[in-house]
Amino acid sequence: MAPMPVEGSARFAVTEHFADGAPARTLDRVLIEEAPVAIEINGIGYAVMMATPADLEDYALGFCLSEQLIASPAGFQSADAAAVDGGGWMLRIALTASDAAPLLERARLRLAEGSCGLCGIESLEQVMRPLRPVKSTLDLEPEAVFRAAAGLRQHQALGRETGAAHAAALCSSAGDIVLVREDVGRHNAFDKLIGAAHRAGLAMADHFVLLSARCSFELVQKAVIAGVPALATISAASSLAVEQAAAHGLRLFSLVRSDSLLEA
Structure with a gap:
């Protein structure tokens, strides 16, 4: 009997074809789960995200x-996730009354294709809104980044199983991986990590x-x-990412490989 797939994955029968003309064969392949997750906050439909339905309580907080x-985890009360008949998930989040009040003015269902990180944004001004600069500093050497990158794969259970999961890892200044979350979307993986850390x-x-993303x-x-x-990040940074990191005091490393990385 085949072992149970890891959470966030499912088995499917697929056909494998070969370039050298060898006969095709049917495989029992583990694929990453991707499902619409409807986010409801204090009874208000806020967004529908395409995500992997695992660690959804972490995702809700993040x-x-x-x-x-x-403004802080203190405003978060609870989250309840449930599968919906016919496909998809409902993620019901409860915030304190004071934190949920502004949602009444933005109450409409938003569909964020591809796990967009700007699902609640309605104007260019909101996209480029000023943020508080990063105040914390970390005594971090490139060697620690290399060390974390070298050890990331062993923490990626869903990625190893499916070959299709993004990972977000929380790492110490020495490069030790403390916590990892995975998802089909890189934004979702990061949100899950933020929630899990808190x-x-x-x-x-x-x-x-x-x-594990650009x-x-x-x-x-x-x-x-x-x-x-x-x-x-394992892959390259965009020009706007570099500009915004510099403007807000965030150290940014990209194109992290076993033998080199870029710092901007």
Whole structure:
């Protein structure tokens, strides 16, 4: 009997074809789960995200912090996730009354394709809104980033199983990986990590974050909002990501490889 797949994955029958003309064969392949997750906050439909339905309580808290719906975890009361008949998930979040009040003015269902990091944004001014600069500093050497990157794969259970998961890792200044969350979307993985860190009582300001993704503007925004002093990504950074990191005091490492990395 085949072992049970890891959480966030499912088995499917697929056909494998070969370039050399060898006969095709049917395989029982583990694929990453991707499902619409409808986010409801204090009874108000806020967004529908495409995500991997695992660690959804972590995701709920991280999402609310990243979207600046709450100023701190104290504004978060609870989250309840349930599968919906016909496909998809409902994620019901309860915030304190004072934190949920502004949602009444923004109450409409938003569909964020591709796990967009700007799902609650309605204008260009909001996209480029000023953020509080990162105040924390971390005594971080490139060697620690190399060390974390070298050890990331062994913490990626979903990635190893499916080959299709993004990972977000919370790392110490020495390069030790403290916590990892995975998702089909890189924004979701980061939100899950933020929520998980707060729930575990780990200060984001005392760590750096490593992402198995390209470094986009939205990910830099999430890092700045979370108060992370440094962000490292496996792939390249965009021009706006570099500009925003510099403007907000975030150390940025990208194109992290076994033998080199870029710091901007």
